[in-house]
Amino acid sequence: MKKRKITASGVIMLIILLLYIVPFYILIAGSLKNNSALELSPPDFNIFRNVNSKSYAYAFSKLPVLRWMTNSIAISVLVGLFTVFVSATAGYALARHRTPFFSFIFALDIAIMILPQTMLLIPNYIVANKLSLTDSIIGVVLTSVNPAFGVFLCRQFMLSLPQELFEAAELDGCSEMGKFTRIAVPLSLPAFGALFLFSFLGVWNDFLWQSIMLTSAKHMTLAMGIETLLSGIAMTKYSYQFAVSVLSVLPVLILFFSCQKFFIKGITAGSVKG
């Protein structure tokens, strides 16, 4: 039995955990305040008085926030779907066959997973440029799909499915395609869910690649939009920056707390013994 004892390390940890919440509180409280409240010394973060939604009204009326959000959602959802599709098909093939050829493909996949993406930044941009994928939503989607981890995850997951199911289906005359769509896919939905979440978030929070690829204002994403607020007229209007930031953070928080199990499972997938 574990004893509940109040120890020094326990108390310190509790304080640290509270400190982790503080930035979120500052962000949300600050977005509900007037800009002048944030400029006070000390700044006023009391959410029980002088709270208003002026910053949000400004964001939605004066800034193309809706467009930024639509672009971000479209890109992230499409990348998520593409990643799941590519990973599921390849993962299935790698789980079903273990000839040297398929093992080699799997090793290649692991190699890309470890390979730092830095080195690919410039050549990837040049390839995208040659294929006229720059400054287009579809172009960003196609170049942001990174199925390396997904293939690994799907293969491991599908390997853990009972082989008897596939053998039984084979005896009943199920086609290869049927085995995939009727057995492997429905049973692997938890893995697909985790994978979709991870790719969605990766792209939702991505800033570097999107800012390189997308140049015209109509294609701007939320992360890029917030970055433009850091300079120019909005530079000292912190409450506006906070409001738009909340619009980027809030969907993530909702997703995280409603699908927490997927996240923790996804992080440890394949990295823990046993």
Add this chain to the structure above:
Amino acid sequence: MKNTLEQPSRGVRRTGYKKLQRCYSLLFLAPWAAFFLIFKLYPFIYGFVISFTNYTLKSSSFIGLSNYKKIFSDSAVWSSLRATFFYALLCVPGTIIIALLFSRAIFPRSDFYNSLSKSILYLPSLICSVVIVVIVKYLFSTSIGFLPWLCDHLGIKVFSVFAKASSSIPLMSFLIVFLGVGQPVVLYTAAMGGIPSDLYDAAAIDGATKKQIFYRITLPLLRPTTTLILVTTTIGALQIFVYPLLFTGGGPYYSTSTLMLLLYNSAFFNGQFGYSAAIGVVLFVITGILAAVQFRMTRRDSVEY
């Protein structure tokens, strides 16, 4: 297709069927293969090729090793390299020590506390780094709000944290360590959960202290996890980019710039894609060597259980 299935001999039919299965599987691999070839393998090779050219999107010609010669004489490269290692030296050991301390504090507690703390520690990893920049820039603004108030209370003069590398690099590393510690903590606590409890029981019977148990049992058994975290955070630290770009722009005089930021600036501000690709190759080689050394060092005498 039908014919293969209706072969009279059973053996032939089986091999025919297996072959058919493999053909289908190749079909299943096709989308991945397309992505792999177009966006991974080709760019990987192409990156080496253009590092020997003066590629500028409009023109390109072979210039041999000139880019690499230029890298060795470019003071911006040396400053950025120094800064990159400064970040890595703070971030990599920092992440491992903080993750271990946090995991050690969280793990023995109740399941509820355990999963709640993991969630809280993981939250910042889910946030767009630009949003972190927004909050921190506000908190460290020299003219308004929090920092002037704090400095006033402490009785010191208001200073700009981002004006000097000696204060901005530690601050950015602090952010990277504490906001990125969620994943290592999840990995460490999961690994701690995998250590058989009889080892602890045996140690307790032998009269080992808590400290001894941690250093003699837990730590050695966490070695595979430590290796994983060590290598991934090293690779991550060598690619630090967004914070220096948005906080300091790499300045003053490249003292906070990373190689990654220099690579970005050479390509997308100066248009020198060839030179930039060469920096990419150098960074790749540095990363590869460090990762290999780390694997080697931590691999030996790893403990099985």
